[in-house]
Amino acid sequence: MSKLLIVGTVAFDAIETPFGKTDKILGGAATYIGLSSSRFDIDTAIVSIVGEDFPQEHLDLLTSRGIDIEGIEIVKGGKTFFWSGKYHNDLNTRDTLETQLNVLADFKPVVPVNYLDSEFVMLGNLHPLVQLSVLEQIKNPKLVVLDTMNFWMDNAWNDLEKVIKLVDVITINDEEARQLSGEHSLVKAARKIAEMGPDYVVIKKGEHGALLFNKEKIFFAPALPLEEVFDPTGAGDTFAGGFTGYLAQTGDISFNNMKNAVIYGSGMASFCVEKFGTGRMENLEDMEIQSRMKEFKNLTQFDIELSANKAL
Ligand code: AMP
Numbered sequence: 001m002s003k004l005l006i007v008g009t010v011a012f013d014a015i016e017t018p019f020g021k022t023d024k025i026l027g028g029a030a031t032y033i034g035l036s037s038s039r040f041d042i043d044t045a046i047v048s049i050v051g052e053d054f055p056q057e058h059l060d061l062l063t064s065r066g067i068d069i070e071g072i073e074i075v076k077g078g079k080t081f082f083w084s085g086k087y088h089n090d091l092n093t094r095d096t097l098e099t100q101l102n103v104l105a106d107f108k109p110v111v112p113v114n115y116l117d118s119e120f121v122m123l124g125n126l127h128p129l130v131q132l133s134v135l136e137q138i139k140n141p142k143l144v145v146l147d148t149m150n151f152w153m154d155n156a157w158n159d160l161e162k163v164i165k166l167v168d169v170i171t172i173n174d175e176e177a178r179q180l181s182g183e184h185s186l187v188k189a190a191r192k193i194a195e196m197g198p199d200y201v202v203i204k205k206g207e208h209g210a211l212l213f214n215k216e217k218i219f220f221a222p223a224l225p226l227e228e229v230f231d232p233t234g235a236g237d238t239f240a241g242g243f244t245g246y247l248a249q250t251g252d253i254s255f256n257n258m259k260n261a262v263i264y265g266s267g268m269a270s271f272c273v274e275k276f277g278t279g280r281m282e283n284l285e286d287m288e289i290q291s292r293m294k295e296f297k298n299l300t301q302f303d304i305e306l307s308a309n310k311a312l
Contacts, residue, residue, distance in 0.1 A: 002248040003043045005115045006033050007134040008124020008147075008237070009104065010048040010058075010072060013277065014084035017091065017231050025277040026058045027083065029125035029147065032234035035281040036241025036268045037122070038065040039289060040249040045115045047071035047134055048126075049107045051078035061282060070112040078103040091232055092206040093175075099151060104130075111137040120248040123167065124237060125149050128159040135166060143253050145169040146198070147240050150176050165197040168253075171240045173204045186211060187218070200258060202243070202265075204236050212255075212262050219259045224270040224296055231276045235269040238281065242268030263300075267293050 013027030030046045038044045045068035050059075052074065062069050079102040087094045109130055111118075119142040123131040128148070135144060146167040152160050153176070164170060170193060178184060181192035190201040190213035201213040207229070209222040243265035247253055250260075270292060274280045 001041060001043050002120055002251060003045070003115055003118040004037055004120040004122060004244060004248045005045050005047065005111060005118035005134070005138065006030050006037065006122045006124055006241075007047040007109060007126065007131060008033055008122075009081045009083075009126050010046065010050050010054070010062075011081040011083055012054075013233060014082075014097075015231055015233050015276065016084075016086040016097075017276075018087065018089050019230050020276065022276050024082070026061070027233065027277060028081065029234075029237045031058075031062070031278060032237035032272065032281070033122055033124050033147075033241035033244070034062055034067045035065060035278060036238040036272070037245030037248070038067050039242075039268070039284070039286070040245035042120075042245060042248040044068065044245075045071055045112060045118075047109045047111055047115075049073045049075060049078075049081075049103045049109075051075050051080040051103045053078075054080045061278075068112065068115070071110065071115070073107070073110075075103045085233065087232065091229055092208075094232070096151065109134050109137075119143070119251075120244055121145070122240060122244045123147065123163065124240065125152075128152055128156050128163045131163045132159065132166075135163070143168050143244075143247060145171060145240065145244050147171045147237065148176070149173075150179055153179055161196065164193075167198050169200040169202060169258075170198040171202040171204060171236070171243065173206070173236055177201075177203045187213075200255075202262065204239055206232065206235070210239065210262055210266055212258055214255045214258070217255055219255075219262065221259075221262045221266050222300060223266055224292070224299065226270060226273065229273045232273050233277065234281075235272045238272040239265035239269040242266075263296060264293070267296050
């Protein structure tokens with residue numbers, strides 16, 4: 001079985017959407033990535049840090065999904081990373097209200113010995129120097145995927161550039177792709193980002209789907225049209241977890257297989273948004289994943305005869 005090592009925040013979130021508000025609940029990039037990638041037939045581990053205020057039941061949830069948490073450091077007397085955000089009515093855009101780094105400010109990650117030979121590495125959202133330090137510890141990864149956000153572009157640009165140079169795939173949302181590249185057109189943005197290092201650029205567009213770029217090749221996957229979207233928090237990370245989990249399980253990192261990985265990522269993300277926080281991902285059944293992937297296939301498959309010299 002392939003090993004997938006994830007680094008990212010394990011956190012408390014306070015979220016406000018047009019449908020309601022939560023107090024401090026379980027969140028964090030690595031949490032969402034892990035809850036998604038652990039649905040695949042792979043060995044998953046998380047490297048992260050929390051404070052003493054972090055409830056054991058949240059750690060137990062990760063363990064119950066088969067995730068190795070030896071790499072999650074618990075700091076005595078420390079406070080866990082905290083993020084709060086408020087979504088606009090369109091649910092595609094949000095404002096960060098507060099980011100408290102707390103224990104993350106002094107994090108020196110240590111990759112568990114068992115995972116030093118991980119074939120797949122998912123550098124989830126946190127300080128780029130922490131992402132870099134994790135990457136330096138892994139011997140010879142087959143595929144390294146990076147996710148980041150505007151906070152690190154604003155606060156650690158030079159370090160972020162160093163990590164971007166070293167990764168194979170970057171997953172990023174549309175606004176962040178524009179900020180990172182200085183280009184409005186996503187096609188131009190993807191080209192510029194690829195020049196910074198990654199061979200593959202995945203741009204997530206929320207309810208408008210996701211784009212995969214590799215040299216001159218482009219693939220587009222829509223998002224599943226859902227009746228109810230309660231809370232988009234973690235959708236991007238859940239996408240990244242599904243994307244990397246699928247690649248790790250299949251072991252095939254070709255462009256063609258990455259298209260399937262984008263579909264799996266989108267499918268997993270479609271569950272995440274149906275409840276507040278991690279609620280939906282915690283109780284997801286394998287059968288539900290299977291039937292949603294079938295739905296996805298039916299939605300996107302079509303058969304048009306294209307004539308060589310006529311419009312129709
Ligand atoms: P997403 O909605 O996929 O962008 O991810 C939301 C998750 O990212 C939340 O659960 C937050 O705890 C986490 N998060 C927010 N800001 C940061 C940050 N600056 N660094 C790392 N993780 C963050």
